Amino acid sequence: MKFNKITIVGLGLIGGSLARALKESNQVGVVVGIDTDEETIKYAFDNEIIDEGASSLNEVIYDSEIIIIATYVGMIEDTAKAVFEIATDQAIITDVGSVKLSVVSEIEADLPDNLHFVGGHPIAGTENSGVRSIDPKLFKDRRCILTPTQKTDLTAKNKVKSMWELVGSQVYEMDSETHDHIFGIVSHLPHVVAYSLMNTVLNAEDADQLLDFAGGGLKDYTRVAASSPQMWTEIFKANKDQMLKAISEFKGSLENIEAAIENDDFETLKEILEKAAKTKRSL
Amino acid sequence: MKFNKITIVGLGLIGGSLARALKESNQVGVVVGIDTDEETIKYAFDNEIIDEGASSLNEVIYDSEIIIIATYVGMIEDTAKAVFEIATDQAIITDVGSVKLSVVSEIEADLPDNLHFVGGHPIAGTENSGVRSIDPKLFKDRRCILTPTQKTDLTAKNKVKSMWELVGSQVYEMDSETHDHIFGIVSHLPHVVAYSLMNTVLNAEDADQLLDFAGGGLKDYTRVAASSPQMWTEIFKANKDQMLKAISEFKGSLENIEAAIENDDFETLKEILEKAAKTKRSL
Numbered sequence: 001m002k003f004n005k006i007t008i009v010g011l012g013l014i015g016g017s018l019a020r021a022l023k024e025s026n027q028v029g030v031v032v033g034i035d036t037d038e039e040t041i042k043y044a045f046d047n048e049i050i051d052e053g054a055s056s057l058n059e060v061i062y063d064s065e066i067i068i069i070a071t072y073v074g075m076i077e078d079t080a081k082a083v084f085e086i087a088t089d090q091a092i093i094t095d096v097g098s099v100k101l102s103v104v105s106e107i108e109a110d111l112p113d114n115l116h117f118v119g120g121h122p123i124a125g126t127e128n129s130g131v132r133s134i135d136p137k138l139f140k141d142r143r144c145i146l147t148p149t150q151k152t153d154l155t156a157k158n159k160v161k162s163m164w165e166l167v168g169s170q171v172y173e174m175d176s177e178t179h180d181h182i183f184g185i186v187s188h189l190p191h192v193v194a195y196s197l198m199n200t201v202l203n204a205e206d207a208d209q210l211l212d213f214a215g216g217g218l219k220d221y222t223r224v225a226a227s228s229p230q231m232w233t234e235i236f237k238a239n240k241d242q243m244l245k246a247i248s249e250f251k252g253s254l255e256n257i258e259a260a261i262e263n264d265d266f267e268t269l270k271e272i273l274e275k276a277a278k279t280k281r282s283l
Numbered sequence: 284m285k286f287n288k289i290t291i292v293g294l295g296l297i298g299g300s301l302a303r304a305l306k307e308s309n310q311v312g313v314v315v316g317i318d319t320d321e322e323t324i325k326y327a328f329d330n331e332i333i334d335e336g337a338s339s340l341n342e343v344i345y346d347s348e349i350i351i352i353a354t355y356v357g358m359i360e361d362t363a364k365a366v367f368e369i370a371t372d373q374a375i376i377t378d379v380g381s382v383k384l385s386v387v388s389e390i391e392a393d394l395p396d397n398l399h400f401v402g403g404h405p406i407a408g409t410e411n412s413g414v415r416s417i418d419p420k421l422f423k424d425r426r427c428i429l430t431p432t433q434k435t436d437l438t439a440k441n442k443v444k445s446m447w448e449l450v451g452s453q454v455y456e457m458d459s460e461t462h463d464h465i466f467g468i469v470s471h472l473p474h475v476v477a478y479s480l481m482n483t484v485l486n487a488e489d490a491d492q493l494l495d496f497a498g499g500g501l502k503d504y505t506r507v508a509a510s511s512p513q514m515w516t517e518i519f520k521a522n523k524d525q526m527l528k529a530i531s532e533f534k535g536s537l538e539n540i541e542a543a544i545e546n547d548d549f550e551t552l553k554e555i556l557e558k559a560a561k562t563k564r565s566l
Contacts, residue, residue: 203532247544
């Protein structure tokens with residue numbers, strides 16, 4: 001047994017998949033799940049995703065070595081504060097939020113001296129959500145980013161790292177700001193773009209006709225734009241500064257193409273497209 | 284035998300796939316392939332994609348009932364003019380170009396009285412190109428748009444329709460301008476956006492680091508941005524007016540999201556995302 005007891009707060013796609021993956025590892029004594037939705041708890045218990053569960057933070061989490069906050073980004077801070085009230089001395093709290101700077105700095109500001117916090121972000125997910133979509137292999141061979149600060153306890157960080165390795169992840173470390181910059185561009189911006197593209201179609205007078213022929217290039221945006229609006233609203237909000245920067249840079253790239261078309265500068269246009277296509281092939 | 288002889292000019296992904304699909308139908312006496320690349324002709328002949336081939340338009344195309352111009356959009360007009368010089372009386376010429384208004388009007392302006400032309404666009408393709416990527420099932424259950432005009436001969440149009448049905452396509456008719464508007468938004472615009480997104484990453488100071496983490500949302504744009512830059516330059520050029528309109532509408536949608544983030548108006552942001560996600564799920 002690597003861990004006696006681990007608690008996961010929020011049994012959605014990420015939290016539920018992690019719970020089940022930890023159970024399958026046979027290296028965790030007790031996996032506890034907390035979710036405000038009673039039906040989710042029942043489903044998770046019936047399907048052996050968790051060993052114990054509750055619909056609120058209570059004594060069921062006592063003596064957990066690690067408590068993972070797996071709620072949407074907008075709820076992490078409040079959930080952490082509730083966890084602080086009940087966690088046992090020396091417990092390690094971590095999260096799975098897609099945005100780190102605002103989350104980590106707010107939590108560290110309130111962290112009691114006898115508890116530890118390590119920011120985390122597993123790079124995994126699908127367009128689906130909820131406990132019924134879980135996949136215990138979701139984290140296998142995927143990266144998990146930890147964003148320690150100067151305040152982070154080394155032993156706590158290594159325990160969180162070891163937990164993610166238990167479910168097959170490759171653990172990377174970087175500071176929160178770098179994290180938010182990188183994922184602002186490679187993950188959050190593509191979502192903004194996909195939502196914008198869908199709305200371009202929907203706002204057209206002949207939207208129905210356009211949707212009828214949406215099989216072409218538009219199809220590739222399906223997975224991205226079908227993701228949870230609530231979750232993405234919270235991510236865009238929490239990563240506001242990086243998002244505005246990324247959107248502005250994207251508009252610059254878009255306007256380069258627009259200008260080349262407008263000015264009949266098709267040599268430049270071809271060079272722009274060649275640059276993008278070449279790199280794509282090498283990915 | 285539905286057709287005695289059909290010629291395809293340009294044995295790329297579309298032309299080569301069509302040649303092979305027509306041969307597999309066993310309803311075409313002779314399938315002729317023309318391609319300026321000698322190696323392509325040899326490959327197509329050796330792999331039973333064509334019955335006869337040549338690297339230039341010559342007597343091998345005599346007596347073809349249908350001549351399909353399957354070059355990139357920018358070469359369709361010149362290729363059609365060369366075909367006019369050599370096609371047999373009453374031959375039907377058609378194309379597979381992704382843009383129709385400019386192509387169809389230019390060709391009709393030059394069309395000799397004893398030949399017929401029908402604009403066409405099979406909605407099929409992959410990010411691959413060239414005769415080695417062909418797939419005889421490429422058109423099966425896919426749509427093919429024909430864009431007849433007042434000048435189009437009804438018998439000629441029905442023969443082209445019947446040829447596409449032979450390879451499994453569902454044939455639709457619309458006018459060229461409607462076609463270019465629809466595909467400008469559902470196909471060409473998503474390509475502009477994918478190229479712009481890739482270039483946002485590539486133009487960043489830390490492009491290598493960003494590419495290293497490109498697995499997230501960016502991955503979904505791979506197929507689109509890896510398409511042939513030459514082909515897409517020609518498409519954007521030929522569909523210039525519709526592209527500029529589509530890009531401008533897309534920028535409007537993007538700026539709605541940008542403004543909501545900037546103004547901390549997260550209620551509106553969520554509504555915008557919900558609209559996009561809801562429709563995506565119903566596609």
